[in-house]
Amino acid sequence: MAEAVKCRDDVFLHAEKITKIYPGTKALDEVSFDLLKGKVNVLIGENGAGKSTLMKMIAGIEQPSSGEMYIGDREVHFKDTTEARNNGIGIIHQDLSLFPNMNVYQNIYMNKEKTGGKVILNDKQHIEGAKNILERLEHPMDVNTRVGALRVGQQQMIEIARNLVDDDLKVLIMDEPTSSLSEQEVKILFKIMRELTSKGLSIVYISHRLEEIMEIGDHVTILRDGKYVADADVKDISVPWIVERMTGGEKNYPRRNRTVDWDKAETVMEVRDLCLPKPGGGYLVNHVSFELKKGEVLGIYGLLGAGRSEIFECIMGLRPEHTGEIILNGQNIEVKNISKQIDNGFALIPEDRQAMGLVQTLDIEKNTSLSALKKYVKGIFVDSKKEGEMVDREIKDIHIKVADKKLPILSLSGGNQQKVVIGKGILTEPKILLMDEPSRGIDIGAKTEVFEIINKYAEEGLSIIVISSELEEIVAIADRVMVLSNGIKTGEFKGEEVQKDTLVLASYQGHHNEDKEN
Amino acid sequence: MEKKSSSNNKLIMTLLNGRTFIVLVILMIYFSFAANNFMTVSSLLSVAKHVALYGILAIGMTYVIITGGIDLSVGSVAGLAGMLAGGFIQEGFTIKAAGVTVYFSVPMVVFITILLGALMGALNGIIITKFNVAPFIATLGTMYIWRGFANIRSNGATYSSIAGYEGLGNTGFEFFGTSIAGTPIPCGVVILVVIAVCAGVVLKKTPFGWHVLAIGGNERAAVLSGIKADKVKIWVYAFSGFCSAVVGIIATSQLMSGSPKTGESWEMNAIAASVLGGTSMAGGIGNIGGTIVGAFVIGVINDGMTMCGVTEFYQKVIRGIVIILAVIIDQVQRNLQAKRALQARNENK
Numbered sequence: 001m002a003e004a005v006k007c008r009d010d011v012f013l014h015a016e017k018i019t020k021i022y023p024g025t026k027a028l029d030e031v032s033f034d035l036l037k038g039k040v041n042v043l044i045g046e047n048g049a050g051k052s053t054l055m056k057m058i059a060g061i062e063q064p065s066s067g068e069m070y071i072g073d074r075e076v077h078f079k080d081t082t083e084a085r086n087n088g089i090g091i092i093h094q095d096l097s098l099f100p101n102m103n104v105y106q107n108i109y110m111n112k113e114k115t116g117g118k119v120i121l122n123d124k125q126h127i128e129g130a131k132n133i134l135e136r137l138e139h140p141m142d143v144n145t146r147v148g149a150l151r152v153g154q155q156q157m158i159e160i161a162r163n164l165v166d167d168d169l170k171v172l173i174m175d176e177p178t179s180s181l182s183e184q185e186v187k188i189l190f191k192i193m194r195e196l197t198s199k200g201l202s203i204v205y206i207s208h209r210l211e212e213i214m215e216i217g218d219h220v221t222i223l224r225d226g227k228y229v230a231d232a233d234v235k236d237i238s239v240p241w242i243v244e245r246m247t248g249g250e251k252n253y254p255r256r257n258r259t260v261d262w263d264k265a266e267t268v269m270e271v272r273d274l275c276l277p278k279p280g281g282g283y284l285v286n287h288v289s290f291e292l293k294k295g296e297v298l299g300i301y302g303l304l305g306a307g308r309s310e311i312f313e314c315i316m317g318l319r320p321e322h323t324g325e326i327i328l329n330g331q332n333i334e335v336k337n338i339s340k341q342i343d344n345g346f347a348l349i350p351e352d353r354q355a356m357g358l359v360q361t362l363d364i365e366k367n368t369s370l371s372a373l374k375k376y377v378k379g380i381f382v383d384s385k386k387e388g389e390m391v392d393r394e395i396k397d398i399h400i401k402v403a404d405k406k407l408p409i410l411s412l413s414g415g416n417q418q419k420v421v422i423g424k425g426i427l428t429e430p431k432i433l434l435m436d437e438p439s440r441g442i443d444i445g446a447k448t449e450v451f452e453i454i455n456k457y458a459e460e461g462l463s464i465i466v467i468s469s470e471l472e473e474i475v476a477i478a479d480r481v482m483v484l485s486n487g488i489k490t491g492e493f494k495g496e497e498v499q500k501d502t503l504v505l506a507s508y509q510g511h512h513n514e515d516k517e518n
Numbered sequence: 519m520e521k522k523s524s525s526n527n528k529l530i531m532t533l534l535n536g537r538t539f540i541v542l543v544i545l546m547i548y549f550s551f552a553a554n555n556f557m558t559v560s561s562l563l564s565v566a567k568h569v570a571l572y573g574i575l576a577i578g579m580t581y582v583i584i585t586g587g588i589d590l591s592v593g594s595v596a597g598l599a600g601m602l603a604g605g606f607i608q609e610g611f612t613i614k615a616a617g618v619t620v621y622f623s624v625p626m627v628v629f630i631t632i633l634l635g636a637l638m639g640a641l642n643g644i645i646i647t648k649f650n651v652a653p654f655i656a657t658l659g660t661m662y663i664w665r666g667f668a669n670i671r672s673n674g675a676t677y678s679s680i681a682g683y684e685g686l687g688n689t690g691f692e693f694f695g696t697s698i699a700g701t702p703i704p705c706g707v708v709i710l711v712v713i714a715v716c717a718g719v720v721l722k723k724t725p726f727g728w729h730v731l732a733i734g735g736n737e738r739a740a741v742l743s744g745i746k747a748d749k750v751k752i753w754v755y756a757f758s759g760f761c762s763a764v765v766g767i768i769a770t771s772q773l774m775s776g777s778p779k780t781g782e783s784w785e786m787n788a789i790a791a792s793v794l795g796g797t798s799m800a801g802g803i804g805n806i807g808g809t810i811v812g813a814f815v816i817g818v819i820n821d822g823m824t825m826c827g828v829t830e831f832y833q834k835v836i837r838g839i840v841i842i843l844a845v846i847i848d849q850v851q852r853n854l855q856a857k858r859a860l861q862a863r864n865e866n867k
Contacts, residue, residue, distance in 0.1 A: 061742065082744035097739035099732045101802035110732055111743040113725040120723050149855070 007070050012037045012171060012202045013058065013089075018067035020053050020226075027053040029226045030067070035171060038197050041204045042217035042234070046246055046303075046469070050226040051206050055173050058204070059091035060084030088170030090163035092177050096155050100148030105130035107147050108162050133161045138188050153181050160189070172196065173204040178212065190216050208303055210239050210508050224248055240501075247471060247500045262479065262494070265293040268463045269432055274324035276310050276487075284310045285322070286487035286510075292432065295461045297454060299468060299478030301503050306510070307487040308467045309351055312434045316348050317341045328432075342371060347425035351436035351467070357421035358409050365391045365405040367420050372427040394423040398453050415446020422453060433457065433464045439473060451477055471500045485510025527858065534851040538794050538811045538844070542818065549822035556825055563702055567772065569817035570706030571765050573810055575784055576791035577717045578639075578761030580809045581754045583792055584721075584734045586801030587646065587653035589755060592762040592788055594664035595638050596781035599766025601668045603631045604677035604776025607688050621686040624693070632763045638664060639759015643752030661785070668778040677776035695771030706768045710810075713761065718806035730754060734801030790837070791816050794844045815840070 007014045013035040020028040028050045035041055035058070043051040056062040058069065060078030069076050071087060078084040081091070098107050105126040114125045130143040139157045147155060156177060163172055178186050193203055193216060207213055213220065214234060221231040222245045230245050269292040276285035285307040292298055302308050314322040317335045326333055333344060350356035358367055368391045369376065376387040391405055400419045402412065409417060418438065425433055435454070439447040454477060458464055468474040474481055481498050483491040483506035491506030493499075533540065550557040575592050582589045606627045610619040622630065638660065645656040682689035694705050721727035729750045732740040741747050765784075770776045793799065794815050795808030819840060823833045 080744065081742050085744065093742065097736065097742050099735035099739060099802070101735035102728070102731055106728055106731075110728060110740075111725075111745050113728060115725060120719075121725060121728070123723075 007072055008034070010037055011035060012071065013076075014070045015054070015058065016068045016070070018054065018057055018064045018069070020050075020057065020062065021065045027226050028057075028064070031223065031226070031228045033221060033228070034231075035202055035204060036219055037202050038200045039202060039218040040193060040197060040216055041202065042213050042220045043204060043206045043223065044210075044213060044220060044242060044246065045223035045229075046471075049223040049246075051223055052175055053226075054223070055091065055175055055204060055206065058084070058171075059089055059173055061091070085166070088166075088168050089173070090166060090169050090171065091173040091175065092156075092159050092163060093175055096152075096159055098147050098155055098158060101146065103146055104134075104141065104143040104150075104158060107158055108133065108143075108165055110162070112165060129165060130161070133164055134158075136164070137161055137192060153185050156181055157185070160192070169201060171202045171204065173206075175206045176208065177205075178207060178209065186212070208508060210242060213242075214239060222246060239505075243501055243504050247504055260295070260479070262293050262296060265296065267291050268294050268329065270325075270327040271311075271315070272325040272327065274311065274314055274322060274326075276307070276314055276319055276322045278487075283307075283487045285314065287324075288484070288487075288489045289324075290482055290489070290492070292463050292465065294463055295458050296463055297458050297477055297479050298463075298465045299474040299481040299498075300465060300484060301468065301471070301474050301481055302484035302507050304469070305486075306484040306507065308484055309436055310487075311484075312348055312436055312465075312467070315341070315434065316346060342428050342430075345429075345431035347371070347428050347430035347433050349421055349425050349433070349435040349438055351440065353414075353418055353421055353441070357424075358417060360408075360410055362409065363406050364400075364402055364409050364412065364420060367409050368394060368405070368423050369427060371424050372429075375428075390427060391423075394427055398423055398426070399449060413442075413446070415442040415449065418442050418446065418450060419453070422450070426457065431463065433462055435464060436467045437469065438466060439468070439470070447473070471503060474498075474503070475500060483507050527854075531851075531854065531858070534847065534854070537847055537851075538796065538808060538815060541840075542811055542815050545815065545818045545822065549818065549826065553822060553825035556822060559702065561821070561825065563697075563704060565817050565821045566707050567704045568821060569813050570704065570710040571769055572784070572787045572791050572816055573710045573813035574706075574713055574761050574765045574768075575788035576795070576809045576813050577713055577806060578758030579785075579788040580792045580795070580797050580804050580806060581717070581721070581730060582653070582758050583789075583797045583799060584730055584801060584804045585751055585754050586734045586737065587751070587755070588657060588789070588799075589639075589642060589758045590654065590657040590785050591638070591642060591660040591664060592758060592765075593781035593784035594661045594668065595635050595759055595762035596766035596769060596784060597778060598638070598664040598668040598671070599631050599635045599763035600770035600776045600780045601671045601677070601766075601778055602634060603627050603691070603767050604680045604770055605671055606630070607680045607682050607691055608677045608776075610686075621683075621688050623688055624682065624690045627688070627691070628694075628767055631767060632760060635763020635766065636756045636760040639762070640752050640756035642759070643755030646755070647748035647751050665778075665782075668780075672776075672778060674778060676778070678774075680770070680774060680776060691771055692774055693771065694768045695774065706772070709764060709768065713764070714806050714810055717757075721806060726750070726753070731802060734803070736802075787813075787816055790841050793841060793848075796848065798848070 011034045015031070015033040017030040017032055018028055019026070019030055031050065031054060033054060043054065045051050053062070057064045060081045060083050063079065076087060099110065108130045109126045114122045116122050127143050131140070134140055134143070134157070137157055137160065139154065141154065147158060160177065163169060178189065181189060197203060205217065217234045219231065219233055220237065220242065222229040222242065224246060229248070271291070272289050274285055274288045275283055278284045288311065290298070300308050300311065310319065313319045315326060315335065317337045317340060326335055328344060335341060359370065365388065369387050372390070373382060376383045376390065395402060395405065398419050400416050400423060402416070409420065412420065422438065439450050442450070454464055454466065466474070466477060475498050478498065480492065480494040481503060482489060483503055485507050488510035490509040491502070493502060555561055575596065579589055579592060606622055610621040612619045642657050642660055645651050646653050680691055682691055697704050698708060721730065729740065729745045732743070732745060733747050733750055737747055766781065769780050791812035792804065792809050793812070795804070795810070795812030797804030797809065819837060820833065823836065
């Protein structure tokens with residue numbers, strides 16, 4: 001039996017039933033994976049499907065909870081990146097892992113230093129080598145430049161160059177290497193990838209750009225929710241085939257059934273030409289316009305980094321550098337700061353409950369009343385009685401299960417903590433509620449309750465914008481869905497048009513327009 | 519028009535880069551007029567003697583700050599090192615079990631003291647890396663501990679007869695506090711130069727130096743590159759302890775008495791010198807040359823003001839203002855640099 005799990009001839013590394021458990025979640029569930037020799041192996045899946053996690057195991061950044069890996073007929077364990085590298089495996093990280101305070105050649109040769117007599121660095125050799133490798137990448141530059149001063153695309157090239165200085169490199173894992181490259185740079189990268197594979201090097205390629213995968217990939221493996229779904233040669237498949245397997249056909253929340261003629265409904269807010277520049281060039285939010293009706297639930301769908309949360313940050317006044325108009329009830333408002341925006345009738349339920357939603361050292365009552373505290377002031381003091389009454393009412397309204405509102409906030413379950421954050425927003429009596437991933441990290445029961453809260457307040461006339469990465473969720477909850485991709489609005493769907501497949505397709509489209517902007 | 523503004527920019531950058539040095543020159547000129555005996559060989563040598571102490575501490579501190587840490591214990595380690603060295607010479611080292619007292623020769627005393635200093639530093643590093651304690655807290659703790667031991671060693675008393683005894687073969691400790699034979703140059707200054715050159719070369723020219731800078735720039739990336747960040751940091755704190763012990767020996771030798779109070783609040787001078795020299799408290803940026811200039815600025819301000827008759831109270835106010843101004847200018851420079859980088863980027867397109 002043991003023979004069966006060892007590598008086939010055309011496989012460089014075989015991962016067998018890899019499971020990775022993080023506290024509370026199973027990021028990978030018995031995933032087996034063959035890394036084909038001399039090929040571009042593509043990994044694809046939604047956010048949180050486990051692509052990056054699987055690669056971290058292979059690159060030695062993290063260790064599997066269970067499962068084995070084989071190179072040839074030898075079982076391998078990588079306890080750190082050095083061991084993986086000794087086996088010829090290098091990785092280009094999703095988030096750049098460079099040293100902004102150091103120059104180009106220092107970055108390229110970090111921990112691979114060439115020395116004279118093992119003591120003094122041979123900078124001449126470093127400079128020479130760095131120049132050569134950058135020329136090969138068709139990116140000649142002054143190797144004495146500090147990396148922090150470079151464009152993100154150039155930094156990405158340096159990240160690639162760092163891996164190529166190893167002569168014994170056998171596998172190069174690239175986790176979304178093109179996310180910040182221009183079209184020209186992508187072309188060069190693909191050329192280099194072809195060069196490398198023709199020399200027998202294996203590449204693992206993670207990307208969100210489906211068209212790119214069809215162009216460069218040899219073999220595709222699809223993951224969903226930490227599980228293996230399918231794998232196939234690229235020549236045998238098509239984009240719709242991939243999308244179908246990425247989304248899967250399973251569980252659906254009951255769809256909302258509202259018969260409102262939205263064309264006749266009053267427009268509460270209109271956003272025109274919203275732009276948020278990215279430090280280092282380009283846009284995080286790229287000329288986005290949309291409107292919001294009274295009592296409507298507008299969903300915003302998109303991949304990580306598509307600019308979803310940034311839209312909320314602009315609206316709430318956290319990003320003073322944004323441009324564009326925000327028109328509230330027909331009035332063009334100037335977005336100054338968050339406190340002013342709360343007064344204007346906006347409330348934000350932030351994405352990260354622990355870091356941005358709650359003050360862990362305060363009790364449940366104080367957390368609930370925090371944003372609306374202004375309303376309960378008598379002279380210079382807080383009117384505790386009024387505060388208590390309002391909090392009690394809110395707790396009842398949205399069914400927060402608490403024994404005593406004076407208990408610490410962390411004594412509540414995740415779902416109830418989330419309800420406190422929502423309650424805090426609603427207590428400010430907003431006209432527009434912005435919810436960023438309101439159901440993240442809470443169990444299915446609490447999720448349903450959060451949906452009920454959203455429905456209840458929407459029926460009462462509150463306009464709500466919901467950001468979600470979960471397709472089922474957004475399809476179920478939203479009256480209308482706007483899709484963002486790479487900061488660009490790539491689609492808007494309402495009623496029956498809101499389908500999982502259409503949303504996913506739209507969420508990959510923004511990457512091809514960006515170069516026109518640059 | 520474009521050209522002019524960019525060459526103006528360049529001039530400003532050059533001035534900003536050399537700002538600490540310019541400040542030093544201005545201070546020297548000012549004090550040479552304000553205090554008429556400032557520009558004499560003897561008072562300059564006395565300034566240099568003080569600078570050697572801050573300077574050596576600041577070199578170790580610069581390494582620590584570059585890794586993104588801080589070492590508040592340097593003054594206490596210097597104090598304890600002085601007490602250990604003084605004690606070894608005056609009282610010897612008593613092994614209770616054997617009932618004998620050993621008197622080490624001066625080189626041996628110095629060696630043991632410095633080794634212990636380095637170990638004290640390494641302990642900081644171990645607490646910080648292995649037990650995940652913030653550097654500020656870890657070294658605040660050891661600052662109190664070593665100061666306590668410095669007092670415990672002599673029960674608060676001062677070792678005043680550390681010239682050694684001919685018969686015991688442990689004379690010669692005054693060497694470190696006096697001038698090199700035949701020259702007016704204080705020994706401390708020579709030690710400062712030697713340590714500064716070594717530390718500068720290691721930082722710029724060896725893999726270890728790269729790793730120190732890398733950890734300060736992006737520790738996670740350093741670890742992912744296979745750098746053993748914990749080990750590097752322990753060595754860096756050990757080096758800071760080493761520097762502190764050296765300073766303890768020089769200071770004790772200069773006064774020819776070991777006081778448990780030696781080095782109190784010197785950590786602040788070391789941090790100030792480091793920051794004045796362009797070391798970024800956020801880590802990743804710093805160089806030894808700048809730190810030495812920074813140490814001279816601190817030393818010249820302190821001694822110059824004393825010679826002008828400015829009281830200790832006002833000295834503190836002025837020192838504080840200088841440090842804050844230095845950091846503000848640092849921020850201005852960084853913003854300018856970022857702007858220039860952006861400009862260059864746009865021009866390249």
